[in-house]
Amino acid sequence: MVKGIRFLKGHGTENDFVILPDPDGLLELSAAQVALLCDRRAGLGADGVLRVVRAEAHPEAKPHAATAGWFMDYRNADGSIAEMCGNGVRVFARYLVQAGLAEPGDLAVATRAGIRRVRVPAEGDVTVDMGRALLPGPETGIEVAVGERHWPAHNVNMGNPHAVAFVEDLADAGDLYTAPEVTPAAVYPEGVNVEFVVDRGPRHVAMRVHERGSGETRSCGTGTCAVMVATARRDGVDPAVTGEPATYTVDVPGGRLVITERPDGGIEMTGPAVILAEGELDADWLARV
Numbered sequence: 001m002v003k004g005i006r007f008l009k010g011h012g013t014e015n016d017f018v019i020l021p022d023p024d025g026l027l028e029l030s031a032a033q034v035a036l037l038c039d040r041r042a043g044l045g046a047d048g049v050l051r052v053v054r055a056e057a058h059p060e061a062k063p064h065a066a067t068a069g070w071f072m073d074y075r076n077a078d079g080s081i082a083e084m085c086g087n088g089v090r091v092f093a094r095y096l097v098q099a100g101l102a103e104p105g106d107l108a109v110a111t112r113a114g115i116r117r118v119r120v121p122a123e124g125d126v127t128v129d130m131g132r133a134l135l136p137g138p139e140t141g142i143e144v145a146v147g148e149r150h151w152p153a154h155n156v157n158m159g160n161p162h163a164v165a166f167v168e169d170l171a172d173a174g175d176l177y178t179a180p181e182v183t184p185a186a187v188y189p190e191g192v193n194v195e196f197v198v199d200r201g202p203r204h205v206a207m208r209v210h211e212r213g214s215g216e217t218r219s220c221g222t223g224t225c226a227v228m229v230a231t232a233r234r235d236g237v238d239p240a241v242t243g244e245p246a247t248y249t250v251d252v253p254g255g256r257l258v259i260t261e262r263p264d265g266g267i268e269m270t271g272p273a274v275i276l277a278e279g280e281l282d283a284d285w286l287a288r289v
Ligand SMILES: N[C@@H](CCC[C@H](N)C(=O)O)C(=O)O
Pocket: 015, 048, 076, 081, 082, 083, 084, 085, 086, 087, 088, 160, 161, 193, 211, 212, 213, 214, 217, 219, 220, 221, 222, 223
């Protein structure tokens, strides 16, 4: 008889997650257990894990409990902790609504990067207020390298760190089986997500990403926001100056996200969030790690 741990599987533009409902925060997961869950052969397979915990029941989220009822405990596929996951927060919010834990409409989710406000219609795309992008600099001197090739990169922080490089062709990034080298390494003491970007048309780009802790993924929500801001500034577009919102379409291997920067600097990301399966894990199997 399987002693079960309930799980669901979901994705946002094919950035895929194991969702673990754990309202009372009782499920302590080691990095090795998260890595096993995310293993595509020995486990369920995913780019990351979303543990769904009541904010009240998690020490990092308790201060936010009056505003946000639920905490997204996000882990990368290697078990490392990240501050924020843009595709993850859409899927997390879709799960809350689908499970009857939140009403369709506007809701607040606590993350390690702070509270994120999410608009979840009963059906269709989900919109997240991703907060402001920080451009911590240096403005020049950061480089991303793959083999012999290297490109200047832009440092954009969306709650988590990104290095954005404009390239001629997305194939220039190579197979991305290993992490691109980013220098100077001291700019990113906690590691970095790396985006490679090409133009597709007016206010329309495409990207590939190598994620810290997960490798190449089919999409990265925070990455698309970082790319939007880096591209807008390259294009001389700054909503804080013009007073007009700016919208960019960002294509990723797993689909398309639409990113709008408002004159107040807030960034909104809109895209799909899909829950596709539900089941029970063998708790003994997980405990053996
Ligand atoms: N896929 C995510 C980002 C997940 C975290 C990232 N790998 C990190 O370590 O910062 C997204 O959709 O934003």
